[in-house]
Amino acid sequence: MARLLTSSAIRSLSRGLAISPTKKWGQNFVVDANTVRRIVKVANLDADDVVMEVGPGLGSLTLALIEVARHVIAVEIDPKLALALPTTVAHRAPEEHRRLTVVEADAARIKPEQMPEAPTALVANLPYNVAVPVVLHALETFPSLRKGLVMVQAEVGDRLTAGPGSKIYGVPSVKMAWYAKSRRAGSVSAKVFWPEPNVASGLVAFERIESPKANRVEVFGAVDAAFGQRRKMLRQSLKSWAGESADAVLERAGIEPTRRGESLDIAEFVALADAKEALGDAAPPPQEA
Incomplete structure (x- = not known):
């Protein structure tokens, strides 16, 4: 079983790699192992799932995902983090680390040919500023995605799952409904992140549906x-x-x-x-x- 990252371990890794979370890429690292376990449980993954994880950062969620999924494909835009992640996972999960593949890419623009295998699930702690385009791009680009669980800004989660007639119902709500049934799957305390965001966070779960027969x-x-x-x-x-x-x-x-x-x-x-x-x-x- 993988040794999950603690708050002190994450800060130590960050210092060793000379990495500081950046606003540019919306980096807020999860530093609570219980939250990571909860995310994986709510994601309802199967042993044969191929998980696409967006923005793995230092590997908090990655380590929990490789315990249950057949393959985890971590898509990381930060070159330094992408380079460091395999070493961290190999050190803390020596029996499961071969289940991980790291792809250095922008998840909002990634193409199928950049992925080693077609993903079946999307599980991620998404940067708040790109959460909606990343989710919609993944659903459009990878028809193999059957389900997902993403951690997003609470307001974004509300917009993704809103129904007609609501004041927050809008473009993300309708486009999400084209691809999937979605629901709010819980809230997440700001205290589990480093640095702590100044906005509330929440979980959104979705299951793909057959899209309408239309243009x-x-x-x-x-x-x-x-x-x-x-x-x-x-x-x-x-x-x-x-x-x-x-x-x-x-x-x-x-x-x-x-x-x-x-x-x-x-x-x-x-x-x-x-x-x-x-x-x-x-x-x-x-x-x-």
């Missing part, structure tokens, strides 16, 4: 337009996406033009995209000069 680009275009001017009625906000056809698209989709984006669920955004495409297909061909 994702058009659906997301409708979502971006609707929430780009969220205080305006759809007949106005959707003009940046559907142009002067906005009213016709709404009518064909069976959606009242006086509604606002925050009242629509993912199925209604799909209906909008389908209606726009149908109207485009029905348009007469341009007349020859």
